[in-house]
Amino acid sequence: MAPSAVPLDVFSHVEEDSHYRVKRIKLSSSKISISEAPGDDPVAIPSHPLGIKPSGNAYTASEDIKSACGLFSRLPDELLNYLLERLDAFDLVTLGATCKALYAFTTTEELWKNLFIALPPKSFTWYGTWRSTYLKLPHTSEFRISCRNLYSDVLYRPFHCAHMPLKPYTTNIPPKNLIPRFSDLTHEEFSTKWTDTPFILTSPVKEWPIYENWTPKTLLSKYADVKFRAEAVDWPLKTYMDYMKNNNDESPLYLFDQNFVEKTNISVGKDTKDAVYWPPTCFGEDFFSVLGDQRPDCRWMIMGPERSGSTFHKDPNATSAWNAVLTGTKYWLLFPSHPTLPLPPGVIISHDQSEITSPLSIAEYLLSFHSIARLTPGCREAICYAGEVLHVPSGWFHLVLNLSESLALTQNFVPRQRLADVLEFLRDQKNQVSGFAENVTDAFGLFVARLKESCPEVLEEVFGELERRGRKVGKQKSRGKWEELTRANEPRQDDIGFSFGFGNEDDEEVP
Numbered sequence: 001m002a003p004s005a006v007p008l009d010v011f012s013h014v015e016e017d018s019h020y021r022v023k024r025i026k027l028s029s030s031k032i033s034i035s036e037a038p039g040d041d042p043v044a045i046p047s048h049p050l051g052i053k054p055s056g057n058a059y060t061a062s063e064d065i066k067s068a069c070g071l072f073s074r075l076p077d078e079l080l081n082y083l084l085e086r087l088d089a090f091d092l093v094t095l096g097a098t099c100k101a102l103y104a105f106t107t108t109e110e111l112w113k114n115l116f117i118a119l120p121p122k123s124f125t126w127y128g129t130w131r132s133t134y135l136k137l138p139h140t141s142e143f144r145i146s147c148r149n150l151y152s153d154v155l156y157r158p159f160h161c162a163h164m165p166l167k168p169y170t171t172n173i174p175p176k177n178l179i180p181r182f183s184d185l186t187h188e189e190f191s192t193k194w195t196d197t198p199f200i201l202t203s204p205v206k207e208w209p210i211y212e213n214w215t216p217k218t219l220l221s222k223y224a225d226v227k228f229r230a231e232a233v234d235w236p237l238k239t240y241m242d243y244m245k246n247n248n249d250e251s252p253l254y255l256f257d258q259n260f261v262e263k264t265n266i267s268v269g270k271d272t273k274d275a276v277y278w279p280p281t282c283f284g285e286d287f288f289s290v291l292g293d294q295r296p297d298c299r300w301m302i303m304g305p306e307r308s309g310s311t312f313h314k315d316p317n318a319t320s321a322w323n324a325v326l327t328g329t330k331y332w333l334l335f336p337s338h339p340t341l342p343l344p345p346g347v348i349i350s351h352d353q354s355e356i357t358s359p360l361s362i363a364e365y366l367l368s369f370h371s372i373a374r375l376t377p378g379c380r381e382a383i384c385y386a387g388e389v390l391h392v393p394s395g396w397f398h399l400v401l402n403l404s405e406s407l408a409l410t411q412n413f414v415p416r417q418r419l420a421d422v423l424e425f426l427r428d429q430k431n432q433v434s435g436f437a438e439n440v441t442d443a444f445g446l447f448v449a450r451l452k453e454s455c456p457e458v459l460e461e462v463f464g465e466l467e468r469r470g471r472k473v474g475k476q477k478s479r480g481k482w483e484e485l486t487r488a489n490e491p492r493q494d495d496i497g498f499s500f501g502f503g504n505e506d507d508e509e510v511p
Contacts, residue, residue: 045163048156050104051148058151065149066101073101077154080105089115089134104147104155107131109249117232126242158250161363162307166403169366170331170383174374179332179382179390185282195320195417196393198334198380201280205324206387210266210276215327216241216303216407219264226263228301230255244305244405251361252308260301268299279411280322280389286413287422287458288319290450296435296443299411309401311365312347312358315392316434317443318425319412324389328406333373334380337395344379344397345372354432362401394418416458420465423447 055077058064067073072080084092084105089112096106112130127133132142181200205211224238230253235243240255247253261268270278279286288295296317309330314337315321323330335344343349346369348357359365373379383403384390392398414422426433426444433443440446451459 045160045165048159049144050107050150051146052104052150052152052155052159054156054160055151055153061149061151063149064151065099065147066152068099069101077105077152081108081154084111085114093135100145100147101150103145104150104152108155108158110158113249120233124239126239126246128246129248157364158361159248161361161367162248162250164363164367166307166331166366166401169370170401170403173381177374177379177381179334179380181382181388184280187282187284190282191284191415191417194391195415196336197391198332198382198393198396199391200382200384201282201389201391202387204280204282205277205326205389208277210409211326211387213276214407216244216405219303219407223264228255228257228260228263228303230257240303244303247305249307250363252305254308254310255301255303257301258297258299261299277324277409279413283320283322283391283413283415285416287416287419287451287455288412288414288447290454291447292450294437294440294446296433298413298435299409302406302408302410304402304406306402306404307363308406309362310399311362312344312397312399313356314395314397315412317412318394318418318421319414320394320418321392321410321412322389323384323392323400323408323410325384325386326407326409327386328402328404328408329386330384330390330406330408331401331403332380332382332384332390333370333399333401334392335373335376335397336378336393337397338378341378342376344399345369345376347397352429352432354429356397362399365399394421419458420462420469423462424466 075083084095087095087106092106092111092115096103109130112134116130116134124133124136125138127136127138127142132138179198179200181202183203184201185194185199220237220241225236227234227236228240230240233253240253243253244255257263266277267273267275268277269275270281272278288298298319302323333344335341344358346358346365349355359368374381382390423444426447430444436443448459
């Protein structure tokens with residue numbers, strides 16, 4: 001059955017409210033619909049299953065059932081929700097039985113999701129919602145109580161975000177924002193023109209043996225009982241796909257598994273026997289490969305339903321990345337990280353850039369900041385289709401949204417042109433280095449040592465690049481140039497750290 005349209009009074013007090021800003025609202029005699037620009041097809045948002053409406057509607061309402069909550073009625077919704085997060089399942093069910101409003105507050109999905117993840121059962125059946133699954137309530141046993149005349153942004157907002165149309169935000173991309181597309185590039189073209197710019201390749205993925213042979217359906221037939229990582233949980237693939245097909249989460253769990261090659265027993269790399277996929281050749285040598293089995297996590301299988309994805313982030317360790325779509329479609333929104341350009345609207349980073357703060361969900365970002373983002377210098381957008389691969393340059397902020405059920409493969413790599421950035425990151429931002437095994441306590445030193453063994457000429461060139469950029473800490477005449485770079489913040493003891501001297505240690509500084 002098609003969802004019913006939202007009643008007219010749902011947005012009667014929304015207008016310029018920061019929580020519910022929309023481009024244009026169309027009213028008809030029976031429903032409300034939202035669209036971004038003239039010519040867009042309107043898409044109706046279903047009414048809340050409990051009849052809850054946004055807070056603004058309370059101003060003209062004759063009744064607000066929260067007033068029957070006793071002392072709880074005096075608490076702001078945010079504080080009430082915060083207190084409920086401290087309760088266990090028994091207390092939530094007990095409190096929810098006291099009145100309609102508290103029933104609504106104690107049945108929110110986020111509360112039950114947190115309970116489930118905190119104490120996950122060894123085995124379970126997914127019943128469509130976190131609460132039903134936690135309480136082992138199949139659809140035939142579940143019932144809902146109408147909570148009409150309850151007005152709460154805290155309760156309505158997640159539902160609105162989980163059902164808002166995506167098309168207005170992912171179409172009509174301004175020409176200046178479009179990410180360029182190529183059938184393929186040569187390594188020379190990539191190295192000289194495109195290492196710092198996003199682009200899409202439309203042909204390399206279609207040459208992989210894995211293409212069209214790996215789909216969610218075929219994976220399920222082979223690996224149904226294999227556990228894969230989906231954010232904070234490790235579920236058998238069959239369980240995750242039950243969830244993927246039947247959930248109403250504002251931010252659906254995103255399967256993001258770094259050990260999929262071992263779990264599926266496939267071969268990777270063009271020079272590997274029976275390889276099923278390999279990096280596009282235009283990206284050339286990946287310098288992290290010199291680390292062998294000590295390299296940090298670098299490849300992932302990604303799967304998720306419509307609306308799943310990743311909020312704004314940068315790839316780890318200053319690496320670049322490629323993302324190849326095997327099935328489905330993905331919307332990308334990217335911004336460069338540069339001192340002369342603004343941050344993505346709505347994104348805040350800490351002083352040392354170790355933490356990125358943004359709205360809790362992708363939908364919330366689209367509602368609040370997308371129109372501003374499109375006008376922000378540096379903004380790049382694209383839809384990546386099955387068989388295509390997108391290049392994410394080192395240091396770029398990016399948001400990714402699945403527009404349909406999607407399966408993809410991604411890999412981080414270090415091209416020659418960004419090697420200096422990676423070395424500097426490993427040296428100067430040690431608290432942000434990630435993905436290495438626990439026994440690797442000095443990722444920078446390890447990488448330098450392996451580069452020294454395999455390509456000393458490249459290492460010397462990179463050092464020269466860092467000198468010319470003026471990124472050294474400063475000259476100390478008793479040390480060699482490379483020693484200054486690698487031990488700038490260490491005591492002057494000959495038995496500490498790595499020391500590689502290239503050329504005469506008394507050479508003058510490069511200005």
